[in-house]
Amino acid sequence: MLRNILLAVLVTMTxxxxxxxxxxxxxxYPFAENSEQITQRLNEAIASLPADxxxxxxxxxxLKTLQAKFARKVRDxxxxxxxxxxxxxxxxxxxxxxxxxxYIRLTVQENAPRIVGYSGDIExxxxxxxxxxxxxxSKLKTIIKNFAMVSSNFNEGERALLK
Numbered sequence: 001m002l003r004n005i006l007l008a009v010l011v012t013m014t015x016x017x018x019x020x021x022x023x024x025x026x027x028x029y030p031f032a033e034n035s036e037q038i039t040q041r042l043n044e045a046i047a048s049l050p051a052d053x054x055x056x057x058x059x060x061x062x063l064k065t066l067q068a069k070f071a072r073k074v075r076d077x078x079x080x081x082x083x084x085x086x087x088x089x090x091x092x093x094x095x096x097x098x099x100x101x102x103y104i105r106l107t108v109q110e111n112a113p114r115i116v117g118y119s120g121d122i123e124x125x126x127x128x129x130x131x132x133x134x135x136x137x138s139k140l141k142t143i144i145k146n147f148a149m150v151s152s153n154f155n156e157g158e159r160a161l162l163k
Contacts, residue, residue: 021049025059026143032063033111036070039063054091058104061087065108084108085118099136102128103144110153126153130161 025042032038043063049056064084068077088108092101106125112118129144136144145162148154154162 021045022056023139025056026140029059029062030107030143030147032066033069033107039066039070043067054095054098055100057087058091058101061085061089061091062104062108065112081112081116081118097132099129099132099144100140103140103147106151106153107147110151122153126158130158133162 025046028038028042032042042059046056046060046063051057061084064080064087066084068080068084071077071080085108088101088105092098092105095101102125105121106129109119109122109125129148133141133144141162148159148162
């Protein structure tokens with residue numbers, strides 16, 4: 001009996017820590033694009049979290065692509081970007097109906113240099129977000145809406161749909 005209680009407490013504590021870390025990543029991710037320090041801090045935070053969560057895998061991939069942006073050597077830029085894209089695509093392949101993963105991929109594709117050729121899903125992800133925005137949790141809605149308001153891929157009519 002005591003063993004079951006301890007196990008339940010441990011599971012609850014792990015879930016709460018995981019939730020707090022995911023919220024931190026969600027909140028700070030939009031600012032990581034312009035900050036090597038935020039990117040590094042989020043990479044460190046995500047490294048200690050369970051690898052089996054697809055949303056975390058998506059953010060980990062996005063953060064790898066940002067590491068590529070801040071890397072000094074071309075070889076490192078290529079390695080980080082390729083690894084990041086692989087993680088994002090794996091996460092979406094496992095859970096293609098997840099709006100947060102589509103948002104993550106859209107942010108990466110929108111900001112990827114043209115030379116890397118990673119922009120083929122922008123319209124699909126944008127339309128998926130517009131069509132599924134109404135059933136999204138409010139905190140995530142705010143994050144996605146803030147992104148869409150400054151995104152060059154959303155026009156005024158599409159932005160109006162995200163209210």
